[in-house]
Amino acid sequence: xxxxxDNHWASRVGIILAVAGxxxxxxxxxxxxxxxxxxxxxxxxIAYLCVLLLLGLPLMWMEWxxxxxxxxxxxxxxxxxxxxxxxxxxxxxLGVLGLxxxxxxxxxxxxxxSWTLGYSMSVATNHFGGENTLAGMQQSFESYLGIGNxxxxxxxxAIIFLAITLIINFVVALQADRYALQRLTMxxxxxxxxxTVALVVRVxxxxxxxxxxxxxxxxxxxxxLAPVTLFGKQxxxxxxxxxxxxxxxxxxxxxxxxxxxxxxxxxLRKDDDVALSGLTAVSLNELGxxxxxxxLAVPAAFAIFGVTGKILMATPTGPYDLGFLTIPLIFQxxxxxxxxxxxxxxxxxxxxxxxxxxxxxxxxxFFTDEVGWSRQxxxxxxxxxxxxxxxxxxxxxxxxxxxxxxxxxxxxxxxIGAGVEWAVFSGALGVRRGWEGITNGGLIxxxxxxxFILQYITPxxxxxxxxxxxxxxxxxxxxxxxxxxxxxxxLTGARASLGVLLLIMxxxxxxxxxxxxxxxVVEPPDIEVxxxxxxxxxx
Amino acid sequence: MSHEAxxxxxxTWGLTLVILIYCLWRLEKR
Numbered sequence: 001x002x003x004x005x006d007n008h009w010a011s012r013v014g015i016i017l018a019v020a021g022x023x024x025x026x027x028x029x030x031x032x033x034x035x036x037x038x039x040x041x042x043x044x045x046i047a048y049l050c051v052l053l054l055l056g057l058p059l060m061w062m063e064w065x066x067x068x069x070x071x072x073x074x075x076x077x078x079x080x081x082x083x084x085x086x087x088x089x090x091x092x093x094l095g096v097l098g099l100x101x102x103x104x105x106x107x108x109x110x111x112x113x114s115w116t117l118g119y120s121m122s123v124a125t126n127h128f129g130g131e132n133t134l135a136g137m138q139q140s141f142e143s144y145l146g147i148g149n150x151x152x153x154x155x156x157x158a159i160i161f162l163a164i165t166l167i168i169n170f171v172v173a174l175q176a177d178r179y180a181l182q183r184l185t186m187x188x189x190x191x192x193x194x195x196t197v198a199l200v201v202r203v204x205x206x207x208x209x210x211x212x213x214x215x216x217x218x219x220x221x222x223x224x225l226a227p228v229t230l231f232g233k234q235x236x237x238x239x240x241x242x243x244x245x246x247x248x249x250x251x252x253x254x255x256x257x258x259x260x261x262x263x264x265x266x267x268l269r270k271d272d273d274v275a276l277s278g279l280t281a282v283s284l285n286e287l288g289x290x291x292x293x294x295x296l297a298v299p300a301a302f303a304i305f306g307v308t309g310k311i312l313m314a315t316p317t318g319p320y321d322l323g324f325l326t327i328p329l330i331f332q333x334x335x336x337x338x339x340x341x342x343x344x345x346x347x348x349x350x351x352x353x354x355x356x357x358x359x360x361x362x363x364x365x366f367f368t369d370e371v372g373w374s375r376q377x378x379x380x381x382x383x384x385x386x387x388x389x390x391x392x393x394x395x396x397x398x399x400x401x402x403x404x405x406x407x408x409x410x411x412x413x414x415x416i417g418a419g420v421e422w423a424v425f426s427g428a429l430g431v432r433r434g435w436e437g438i439t440n441g442g443l444i445x446x447x448x449x450x451x452f453i454l455q456y457i458t459p460x461x462x463x464x465x466x467x468x469x470x471x472x473x474x475x476x477x478x479x480x481x482x483x484x485x486x487x488x489x490x491l492t493g494a495r496a497s498l499g500v501l502l503l504i505m506x507x508x509x510x511x512x513x514x515x516x517x518x519x520x521v522v523e524p525p526d527i528e529v530x531x532x533x534x535x536x537x538x539x
Numbered sequence: 540m541s542h543e544a545x546x547x548x549x550x551t552w553g554l555t556l557v558i559l560i561y562c563l564w565r566l567e568k569r
Contacts, residue, residue, distance in 0.1 A: 042547075045551075049551065210540040213540050213544055214540055216544075216548075217543075217544035217547045217551075218544035276562060276565055279558065279562050280559070280563065280566060283555060283558045286559075287559055290552070291551075291556070443566070444565060
């Protein structure tokens with residue numbers, strides 16, 4: 001019994017750390033500053049904080065609660081949870097988002113993860129010695145990725161580090177002992193945190209860094225709004241790009257909308273706390289993002305390159321690039337910079353591995369629980385699929401393949417995924433039971449205002465952000481307005497590959513349910529019975 | 540660094556850290 005309790009405890013800390021790993025890591029140090037830089041610095045942060053409070057926090061609680069309900073019904077993946085929650089035959093197909101989105105993100109995330117490992121080597125060998133221009137660092141970055149005059153981006157060194165990354169990830173995934181990684185995380189993350197704090201202190205003492213902090217923390221409020229034509233009338237409304245990008249970043253950081261939190265929380269017991277765990281996950285992420293993440297790449301760019309906000313906003317980069325252009329140069333300003341820098345990038349890589357494993361887990365769980373494959377067979381299948389979809393992302397990086405997939409996955413799919421989760425949660429459980437799920441077993445009291453926010457404000461804000469973008473920019477983005485004609489075939493390819501993948505995932509779900517029907521698998525009892533049992537248990 | 544930026548940064552950081560420390564303290568207390 002004690003062992004079982006320890007496992008559940010380890011599971012909860014594991015979820016928090018896995019969620020934090022995706023923020024105190026690649027999300028916080030690489031994606032967040034790059035997004036903030038492109039979308040106006042302070043204005044982006046204001047939009048980000050609004051979204052965090054109105055969408056991020058309530059949806060985090062909802063996902064923990066919904067996942068825990070899923071576990072009570074004996075389901076650990078989104079298609080299974082939706083199926084059990086609604087008892088509707090089409091609901092499992094909505095659950096495809098819980099396999100599709102993690103896989104789409106996983107594929108290119110693995111590549112970015114490999115860059116951090118590659119950069120640990122570059123920093124260790126003082127590869128950037130003497131470099132102090134943005135253009136020079138961009139050139140080094142492109143050279144690492146093999147982006148040149150040819151059509152394909154091919155670089156032996158990038159491929160080697162990618163291969164190492166893939167091997168490490170899939171070997172870790174093959175180990176059924178999920179707690180081994182958690183134990184390692186408990187040691188590695190505090191070291192990473194302390195090194196990052198030292199790095200932040202160094203950045204803050206660089207002359208010129210304060211201009212970068214001004215750019216991030218002194219918002220130009222006018223950027224948050226834009227003129228919109230609505231039914232023939234000119235009105236001022238939310239600026240669509242900034243709000244969509246801010247929402248995408250919050251969801252990416254908190255791992256919301258893609259079903260991984262639900263899948264992990266499904267291993268909790270029915271009387272386990274979700275209120276405190278959800279808030280801890282959110283605040284840990286924000287430590288990694290608005291405290292530490294905001295204090296490295298952007299202020300360092302101002303201090304080292306002497307750029308202005310306008311120059312930075314206009315600099316074309318991929319969605320994760322700014323950290324690779326600036327952070328290596330911070331280490332040059334430190335004693336033992338090569339050693340500290342190499343260790344920091346290795347730990348960033350480790351944080352990335354934690355995040356990618358948490359993306360892999362729900363897909364593996366689906367293949368083993370619902371399709372009936374062995375864990376090994378599931379992982380081999382995933383390796384084959386990853387290689388197939390990773391190849392064009394690596395080869396056509398120059399043509400914007402990765403950036404386009406990242407845009408659709410993070411800014412659109414995560415928001416849609418969260419919207420669907422909210423709809424199923426509210427529809428299947430109802431407001432009273434949904435709220436009970438969040439507060440039952442809580443180690444803290446969730447303010448009742450969040451019941452109102454989750455019920456009305458969250459879906460409304462989500463709808464407004466998505467609808468506003470779709471109304472103003474959606475068609476242009478879809479039709480690739482403003483994209484060079486020679487790049488359009490590549491972006492069409494990127495989108496076609498997303499479509500094919502979705503189809504494959506839906507066919508797998510169909511096959512899984514067909515198999516279960518043929519094998520006459522006994523379905524769990526009706527949801528009402530299970531919910532009543534749970535309420536009895538709690539009371 | 541401007542006064543406005545310093546205020547906004549301090550408030551955001553302060554809230555984040557206070558909430559995080561409270562959460563970790565409650566988890567530990569359990």
